Amino acid sequence: MRTLLLVTLSVLVLSAIGFALGPYQTDVYRKLLLWVALALSYNFLFGVAGQVAFSHFTFYGIGAYAMPILLFQAGLPLPVAVVVALVVVILVALAVAIPATRLDGFYLALATLALAQLFIVVLNEGGEVTGGTGGLTNYRLPDIAGVALSGPRYTVVIVLVVVFTWFALQRVDRSFFGRACRAVRDNPQAAAAVGIDIARTKVMAYVLTSALAAVAGMVYAFVDNTVNPPIFGLENTFLLLFMVIIGGSGSLPGAVIGAVLLYLLPFVLAPLIGHHHALVFGLVMVAAVLLQPRGLIGVIESLTARWKRR
Amino acid sequence: MTPPATSPDRLRPISAATPSTVSDATRAAPPLLQVRRLTRHFGGLIAVSDLDFDLQRSEILALIGPNGAGKSTTFNMIAGTLAPSAGEILLEGESVGTYPPHRLAALGVMRTFQHNCLFPGMSLRENVLTGMHGALQRPLWKVMLALRAQREAEARAWQYADELLEFVGLADQRDQPVATLSFGQGRLLETARALAGRPKLILFDEPAAGLTPSECERMALILRQIARQGTGVLLIEHDMPFLLPLADQVVVLNFGQCIARGTADEIRADPEVIEAYLGSRHGAADPAKNIPASTGSANVHPPSADSVDNRPAVASTVSGATSGAADA
Incomplete structure (x- = not known):
């Protein structure tokens, strides 16, 4: 009940700010909100789970590119595109995390750094699909149930993503999973002794935070209505x-x-x-x-x- | 800073801490732990060879032997941190020799460490809560969205954690960070954390090492209480005055082989055990010198022939100390 009240209140306040701003400030405000969302999930990955990963922006980028590609090149409806994008992100995250978390922290850093570099190469060399160095442009969010989500109304969408990220991570952090992540970070030997599956915990933390980054990326795709490699x-x-x-x-x-x-x-x-x-x-x-x-x-x-x- | 003197109400039984005492169903069940022809090589070195023993519910089994006898190797194999080279470890009839530690914990095998292994960034209560990982595990989407169920599960877990901290006598410091604890209090916290997993079998790696005499007494009481509630207790220990009055069964290892097995009394009288500990029978000049003043001596001392032989003296100090503590 208290949580619901807090969520509603924070959404209202943060949205109200969005309605009060001019075009330039709106752009700054939206990007600030997206940075906050990214910092929140990366904080869980780096700070709570103790994983030194450099792939967070890559998943943000995958989310951002997935939206125009799936919506306008594959022609999928918006809800389907969101689900497909999430599935892709989770699969990529699993493919990176499962081999990397079996090794020590240093190798996770290397593996994720390699992924980040690979992603930029793929974007630049992706031809028609990714639009090469120029990226994708000239698209806009389709109307949802006849409503055009533009201007301050789209800011509300971003606010919802940020607030969801905050409360989801807060819930997770205060649960068995948050304690398991901290336990694995601080003392893997003792963590295993109390029944924590170290590899599983690491993979879950990586996939969860990467998916949250991708959601922020999906929202970002319609902030500038253009995506290009240098951003990521x-x-x-x-x-x-x-x-x-x-x-x-x-x-x-x-x-x-x-x-x-x-x-x-x-x-x-x-x-x-x-x-x-x-x-x-x-x-x-x-x-x-x-x-x-x-x-x-x-x-x-x-x-x-x-x-x-x- | 030692914990306050033991008082009886602090050691009241924990509700539902362990499976209830022996019922008809469990009587027919296989022993809690069976170790069969357990062997471990390190290259050409045979650390443990063809070891056999059983551990029943509610039983305290002590694994003793001189340095290098293979105690820790055996302990680590049962705890899942070391794979056996040959032989079997059966938990309630299930072969668990190749299981990793986290899987064993899920099956009800919890342990403590010789050098406390706590989570430094957490409060005492959070440390105990990590011990309930298995019981609290659920899909993450439920954690995020099923708010009420999640809150209730956490509230129950907190309550149980507080009961366990009460049981080991650390309730006053439950919100403090672990860094504020003395070594002995850390050992007690590890015990509470292990109990949080509602273990069927609990493994103690030298529980008395590094403890003050009063902490030793407290630890002995706690071990007894744990066993009384139906949990099997296996411990490695060097401190004979601490463990002999405690153990229902003693397994003596020397050079990786079991040289004696039996009750504490039988072990005290066994000539082969005395031989293994001393190499020969000399140096028994002044028996009084070798008998520790109190049961809870913090010294890790190899037991002399005298302390092994001089049964009445050891037994009386132990019972005196124990009842004294209980009366306090």
């Missing part, structure tokens, strides 16, 4: 990693803080110091890792703890 490159993958680390890995609010801060930082700094904002970014990153490994959420928590003690 490694640069953004590492930005995502930094968001989670600076925000505080393993914490959902931390992921949100990290995503908001790092996404908005260039918008604030670029007018002031131009391209030097990358330098500030680097310094923030180094400071965060050296001074507070638990990230900004760690700083906030220790401050509130001190405040409460007074």
Whole structure:
């Protein structure tokens, strides 16, 4: 009951913001929401499950490309296209995770890095299907039950995805599965001794978070109404990693803080110091890792703890 | 920082902690654990050879022997972390020798570690909750969408975790991180975590090692209570004054072979056992020196001929300490 109330309230508030914004701010706001959704699921994979994977943006890309390809090249109706895209993502995730999780963390990093690079190659060399280096363009979301989901109404769709991602991951994190993921991360030997199937837990965490990234990608496909290879490159993958680390890995609010801060930082700094904002970014990153490994959420928590003690 | 003195109400039986005591159905069933011709080689070295023993429900079985006798190898094979080279391990008649640890845990075999293996990022309660993994497992979509069922299952699990923390005497610290615990308290927490899986068989790897005398007494009481509720207990131990009064059955290993098997009294009197532990019969100059002052000596000491032979002294200290603890 309380959960339902919170969900409704957060959807209403976040949607209301969407209706209040102009066209430029709407674009920034939508992308910010998508970064938050990605940071949330990557935070679970990296922070809670402890898997150093570089494929998160790849699954975002698979979701994004799947939509125009399945809708307009394969001619599938929207609900079918969504289901097919999810099935494809889950199969790809399984194909990567099952061999990779049998090996140690380092090999998962390598395998997922290879997947990320392979994906870019496939996009560039995909000919008609992926549109090559130019990507796919000139499409738009079909009307759903006669309603055109555009403008602030489409922002509501993104808000729903973000809120769903948050609450789904929160549920999972506070369940047996969240504890199993942390147990496998912290002490695999003890995890196995209490009955946790290590390989299964790792694969499930990888598939779940990858599917959530793909859902965000599906929504992204109709934000710009164009998809092209550079968006899904490694640069953004590492930005995502930094968001989670600076925000505080393993914490959902931390992921949100990290995503908001790092996404908005260039918008604030670029007018002031131009391209030097990358330098500030680097310094923030180094400071965060050296001074507070638990990230900004760690700083906030220790401050509130001190405040409460007074 | 030792846990507070044992009080009887802290050791009340846990509701439904284990399958109920022997009924007609279970009497006909095969023994809880059967080890048959169990063998393990490491290259040319035979660590364990043709080992046989049975463990019944509610029984405490101690596996003892000098260093390198094959105790840990045997323990690891039963816990599933080491595959046997030959022979069989049967759990309620099912051959489980090749099962990985997580599958054994699902079948009701839980263990503790010699050097505490806890989850450092979690609170005490969360550590205990991990022990209930098997009971709480369900499809993830149900976790995400069946909110009420999920909440109720978690609430029940929390309640049981709190009962178990109460049982081992750590209830006061249940929300603390594990880092705040002493070594002995960590051992107690591991015990609670193992019990959370409602085990049929529980394996203890040197439960008394590193504990203070009062913690040892507490551990002995806990082991007895666990066995009384129907769970089979298998332990490896070096601390003879701790385990001899506790064990229903003792299996003595030397160079990978079982050299004696029987009750604690029989083992104490067995000349071959004394031979294996001492190599020869000398150095029995001052018996009093070798008998520990209290049962719960934290020292890991090889038992001398005297402490093995001098049965009445050991037995009386043990019963004294135990009843003393229960009265406190």
